[in-house]
Amino acid sequence: MRNSLIILLLLIVAAGGAIWYIWNGMKPADAGPAVTFTVEKGMGSSEIADLLEKNGLIKNATLFKGYLKWTSEGSKFMAGTYSAAPGVTYDTLIERLNAGDVVKKETVVFTIPEGYTAEQIADRLAQSWGKDSSAFLALVDSGQGLQETQLLGIPQENDLRHRLEGYLFPSTYELVKDSTPEQVIEKMLEETQQKLDSIPDWKNKLKERGLTLHQLLTVASLVEREVVVDSERPLVAGVIYNRLKKEQKLEIDATVQYLLDKPKERLLYKDLEVDSPYNTYRNAGLPPGPICSPGLPSIEAALEPEASDYYFYVTKKDGSKTHLFAKTYKEHLANIKKSEAEAK
DSSP, X not given: OHHHHXXXXXXXXXXXXXXXXXXXXXXXXXXXXXXXXXXXXXXXXXXXXXXXXXXXXXXXXXXXXXXXXXXXXXXXXXXXXXXXXXXXXXXXXXXXXXXXXXXXXOEEEEEOOTTOOHHHHHHHHHHHHTSOHHHHHHHHHHOTTOHHHHHTTOOOXXXXXXXXXXXXXXXXXXXXXXXXXXXXXXXXXXXXXXXXXXXXXXHHHHHHXXXXXXXXXXXXXXXXXXXXXXXXXXXXXXXXXXXHHTTOOOOOHHHHHTTSSSOOSSOOTTGGGOOOTTOTTTSOSOOSSOSSOOOHHHHHHHHSOOOOSOOEEEEOSSSSOOEEEESSHHHHHHHHHHHXXXXX
């Protein structure tokens, strides 16, 4: 009887010690300064528990693991870099890990307007990241190592002035400050793919027109640089296709402006003689590639142009930024005179 009583007392003491051990081990760690820790992708809850103990955020990883099993938690913990101070409860840590309450990284916000050229984009990115523009332009010229370059099927031809010209979608972006030039350019290419995919049935429409994506973006870039008023974009696209079908030179001023160091308010006849495959006054057909980054309205206009019998257009000089359209060269000359008269 006496031995049984002793054994019972020992069991009670042991149980009490175990309860105290668990209670103490699950208490929040002693308060202290915040620490930063990173949960890598693929980490399991057991590894994360060890990481929390290593960083002094919990007292005992084994008890934390047991608590996760008891509460059916741990399967939704999100990867990322966190900042937490010792002294918080298990439930607070679990809530933050489930919510992905990570440290907010410093970001850079930049805007690429419609119609920007590759060189203008490189300059804008250089200003935003405090780097030399050559770091971005070299990547725009080569496209090396960029997954989207392959997915979009961007050609690599000697005649191209900048390989990724026209494929860097004009928009407002927000990226982390420590992004590499490759990550920045890749994001802009991804945006182009997403915008294309927002156009219903665009691939079949492209196939019906007998165009490649490269040709489509080339036409869209011409429309972008030639037109200001969105409602005219499909009509101007139609004029371009009419000329191409007739094998008539496009004679688009924007292709010549693209070749100049600085755009001119008025082109001279000698400018139209510049020797380049981009010069549509000297060469029939489309230029080798886009001459700027077109916006979505220009891309849609190039994909679904407005049918007409027009082959010519001239900008009105009345401040409206719209155009006068003509079917014949004689009508076009009359429109030029009309436009010049409006300017007076």
